[in-house]
Amino acid sequence: MKERIILEKKQFQLTLDRLCYQLIERHGSFADVALVGMQPRGIFLSRRIKSRLEEITGLKDVLYGELDIAFYRDDFRRGNEHIIPSELKINFSMSHKQVVLIDDVLFTGRTIRSALDAITDFGRPSRVELLVLIDRLYSRDLPIQADYVGLTVDTRAHDKVKVEWKEHGKKDIVQILPIKP
Amino acid sequence: MKKFSQRHLLGIKELNADDINLVFETADNFKSIINRPIKKVPSLRDVTIANIFFENSTRTRISFELAQKRLSADIVNFSASSSSVSKGETLIDTVNNILAMKVDMVVMRHPAPGACVFLSKHIKANIINAGDGTHEHPTQALLDAFSIREKLGTVKGKKVVIVGDITHSRVALSNIFCLQKLGAEVMVCGPSTLIPKHIESLGVKVETNLMKALAWCDVANMLRIQLERQDLKYFPSLREYSMLYGLDKERLDSLNKEIVIMHPGPINRGVEITSDVADSKHSIILDQVENGVAVRMAVMFLLAGQQGSL
Numbered sequence A: 001m002k003e004r005i006i007l008e009k010k011q012f013q014l015t016l017d018r019l020c021y022q023l024i025e026r027h028g029s030f031a032d033v034a035l036v037g038m039q040p041r042g043i044f045l046s047r048r049i050k051s052r053l054e055e056i057t058g059l060k061d062v063l064y065g066e067l068d069i070a071f072y073r074d075d076f077r078r079g080n081e082h083i084i085p086s087e088l089k090i091n092f093s094m095s096h097k098q099v100v101l102i103d104d105v106l107f108t109g110r111t112i113r114s115a116l117d118a119i120t121d122f123g124r125p126s127r128v129e130l131l132v133l134i135d136r137l138y139s140r141d142l143p144i145q146a147d148y149v150g151l152t153v154d155t156r157a158h159d160k161v162k163v164e165w166k167e168h169g170k171k172d173i174v175q176i177l178p179i180k181p
Numbered sequence B: 001m002k003k004f005s006q007r008h009l010l011g012i013k014e015l016n017a018d019d020i021n022l023v024f025e026t027a028d029n030f031k032s033i034i035n036r037p038i039k040k041v042p043s044l045r046d047v048t049i050a051n052i053f054f055e056n057s058t059r060t061r062i063s064f065e066l067a068q069k070r071l072s073a074d075i076v077n078f079s080a081s082s083s084s085v086s087k088g089e090t091l092i093d094t095v096n097n098i099l100a101m102k103v104d105m106v107v108m109r110h111p112a113p114g115a116c117v118f119l120s121k122h123i124k125a126n127i128i129n130a131g132d133g134t135h136e137h138p139t140q141a142l143l144d145a146f147s148i149r150e151k152l153g154t155v156k157g158k159k160v161v162i163v164g165d166i167t168h169s170r171v172a173l174s175n176i177f178c179l180q181k182l183g184a185e186v187m188v189c190g191p192s193t194l195i196p197k198h199i200e201s202l203g204v205k206v207e208t209n210l211m212k213a214l215a216w217c218d219v220a221n222m223l224r225i226q227l228e229r230q231d232l233k234y235f236p237s238l239r240e241y242s243m244l245y246g247l248d249k250e251r252l253d254s255l256n257k258e259i260v261i262m263h264p265g266p267i268n269r270g271v272e273i274t275s276d277v278a279d280s281k282h283s284i285i286l287d288q289v290e291n292g293v294a295v296r297m298a299v300m301f302l303l304a305g306q307q308g309s310l
Helices: A009-027 A042-057 A110-120 B017-034 B059-070 B091-099 B115-120 B138-152 B170-181 B210-216 B227-232 B238-245 B249-253 B285-305
Strands: A004-008 A033-038 A063-067 A098-106 A127-136 A148-153 A159-164 A173-178 B048-053 B074-079 B105-110 B126-132 B159-163 B185-189 B205-207 B219-222 B260-262
Touching: A004 A009, A004 A127, A004 A148, A009 A042, A009 A127, A009 A148, A033 A042, A033 A110, A042 A063, A042 A098, A063 A110, A098 A110, A098 A159, A110 A127, A127 A159, B017 B059, B017 B138, B017 B170, B017 B285, B048 B059, B048 B091, B059 B074, B059 B105, B059 B126, B059 B138, B059 B285, B091 B105, B091 B115, B105 B115, B105 B285, B115 B126, B126 B138, B126 B285, B138 B170, B138 B219, B138 B260, B138 B285, B159 B170, B159 B210, B170 B185, B185 B210, B205 B210, B210 B249, B260 B285
Parallel strands: A033 A063, A033 A098, A098 A127, A127 A148, B048 B074, B048 B105, B105 B126, B159 B185, B159 B219, B185 B205, B219 B260
Antiparallel strands: A004 A173, A159 A173
């Protein structure tokens, strides 16, 4: 089976817009709301969401951070893969904030579990929500669901969902790459 | 994918520039962690580390211990004076007994050069050299270079002079390897009795005049004169050493440029460096101590992470 494009061009932009409007619907003035992108791949989405949100609402300083979960992962020393940390940019306390975690693909849920651990080291948020561009159905290892979903896809466990961004020097596109098990 | 090439940290000699840079990038992350309200991450929560010190140490031991606690590792401390070593147990027996209690990593300081290399050939745990005699002290060199990088932006192309007792200093040897691998120029300076013969073969410049060395350098790393070795008479008197090789305000002011002052500690104030210099804005001595924790966290994180044994 060949690779399959599931999101691109105008549809891609529309999806981002819809996610922004859903956030606005829930949060309005964004007082006490913090957008937190997940390193390394979620930050492209979170940066895009932040700038589009500010464009739509005219707000200037929506609280924003980027979280790295390398030190909180539950597979440290268990896999053969080396865990290399990325930069972490959180310069505010999460206490009493409504935190919106932002990542590109929700798969097993383990990254989000680690992120929940990491967040508590920055304070006690009043609420944590999850926004993802792609939600892979039937693939969760943990009871974790997203609050805002760009697109839900049904994939086989050994497929790879690849999200690319203009910021990479490519175009905005989401594809499913079948990888032989 | 970036990867740490070694299973142990025995010395800087075995590392390549990519390893050193990987330690620095990882340490950047840890530095931001130890500066936030909750200074702890759970990375090493299932790792047990033994700190085995056959020689006295304050700074290094506390720094390692703090780094381990910040990483949530379990630790056991051991110092030779209060142990069975004084009853005649051999090094391998001592360490094997500790390992039998399921220890994953050993941090060791030992008076014999090569003790860590020897140990690494006989036991399974990761080993970190915290100083072996007059041989190497790799984490000190890493934190020194990390501090230079932090202060000056880069290590590459910088001129660093190491002043003092080069012959007996493991800090000097590790620093020479580390700085050269990162592309810095290194000079050693001190009385000729304290500079080993043939040290030029390592590619370092040698200078016996402190003022000439200071005029050449961007960074001066002032080593401690090892007072406990005074009876060996490497130079006539401390007073004379301090007059010829001590760094004071007057000398610093006469330079017409700013240089960075470092010291691995503990300082003999008034001998190799005067108080006004040690506490001046040129000095990054306390930054070195702070960075020590971040760098040691990075080293242990990288070594523990590659086991893949669980």
